[in-house]
Amino acid sequence: MNFANIRIIYVPGMKPKPPATDHRAMLWRCLLDGVRRADPSWVEPxxxxxxxxxxxxxxxxxYHxxxxxxxDMPGIERLLRLDGPEPCDLREARHWHKRIAQFVYLLSDAFPRLIDLVANPAMKATLQDARRYFQNEDGRATRIRDRVMAELEQAAEAGQRVLLFGHSxxxxxxxxxxxxxxxxxxxAVRIDxxxxLGSPLGLNFVQHRMLGSGEKGLxxxxxxxxxxENLSAIGEMTSLDRSMADDYAPMLSGGLIESITDHTALETYFRGPLGLNVHKCYGYMANVQTGRIIVDWLARGA
Incomplete structure (x- = not known):
């Protein structure tokens, strides 16, 4: 396989991040571990x-x-050391209070006036950041998109096949x-x-504010x-409407895309300073399902 012909690009989610060099190194470790879980023969190449x-x-x-x-290092080391979640991780992810909160937040997505009544401080902070992005205050969203765009256009100019990750x-x-x-x-950019990962693209709040939301039809x-491929973990509080195949069905029926596949029961088990965080990027990247997607994509170009 000619690795010069491929590019894997990762777009991180919200909240301040570590320096790019450190963040990339940890994501790369987790990506390789996900590949190891799926097919060890691809790890060393x-x-x-x-x-x-x-x-x-x-x-x-x-965020400046x-x-x-x-x-996050102890949580990353634990994540890579274990073959899968421990019973306590699954119990916490499936706890009844999570299911109730998911239902309430989904209800507030349908009836937005409820959100200020039901959202906890963490959810309110998440919504505030999302609103700041959509409002494009001081052109920040434009500059963010330009940065991602530059990576994609560079890959297109090099004639590389692209696997694009977007978290949160x-x-x-x-x-x-x-x-x-x-x-x-x-x-000329085309995403193979x-x-x-843990995406809010299924929420009305997001769909009504994205670029293109004011257009008609396809x-x-x-x-x-x-x-x-859309991945969502059990216990997710960001990816509340976890299925994309139904929300974006017109892309399929209209011939814009070959396939949309949902994986809505991932068992992620990263534990950070605040405990279990099923939404954390490292947990998604080290997951065997993420590894399978990468391996299948690599194999298609081999």
């Missing part, structure tokens, strides 16, 4: 070509601050970028494999994605 993995870091454009990777709000940013490239710029959607 991929490990020898770390330049195939690119982090489209944008958080400093939005950085965090440290150190508080990063999946919304990626979708907006793809819409803009295909509908407003007539770009799009992967969304013009609402990008036409430069070949395949889309």
């Amino acid at each position: 991929l490990r020898e070509h770390p330049d195939v993995f690119e982090l489209a870091a944008w958080s400093t454009l939005f 601050e950085q965090t440290s990777v150190e508080p 709000l990063g999946s919304v940013i990626a979708f907006d970028v793809l819409w803009e490239l295909s509908r407003e710029r007539s770009s 494999q799009f992967v969304t 013009l609402r959607y990008p036409d430069n994605i070949a395949r889309w």
Whole structure:
């Protein structure tokens, strides 16, 4: 396989991140472990070509601050050490209070006036950041999209096959970028494999605010994605409407995309300083299902 012909691009989610070099290194470790779980024969060939993995870091454009990777290190080491979740992880992810909260937040997505009554401080902070992105205050969202766009256009110019990851709000940013490239710029960028992790793209709040939301019919959607795999973990509080195949069915019926596949019962088990966080990027990247998607994508180009 010629690894010079491929590019894996990762668009991170919201909240301040560690320095890009540190964040990328941890994501790469987790990605390799996910591949190991899926098919160990691909790990060493991929490990020898770390330049195939690119982090489209944008958080400093939005938050003007950085965090440290150190508080997450014990959780990352535990994640990579274990073959899967421990019973306590699954019990917590499936706890009744999670299911009730998911139901209430989904209800508030249908009836937005409820959100201020039911949202906890963490959810309110998440919504505030999402609103800031959609409002494009001081052109921040435009600069964020330009950064992601530059990575995609560089890969297109090199003739590389692209696997594009979008985590959390990063999946919304990626979708907006793809819409803009295909509908407003007539770009040559084409995504061979799009992967969304813990994505809020199924929520009304998001769908009514994305680029293209004011268009009619198929013009609402990008036409430069070949395949889309959507991953959502048990216990997710960001990816509340976890199925994309129904929400984006017109892309399939209209011939804009070959497939949209949902995986809505992932068992992620990252534990950080605040305990279990099924939404954490490292848990998604080290998951065997993520590894399978990467292996299948690599094999298609071998």
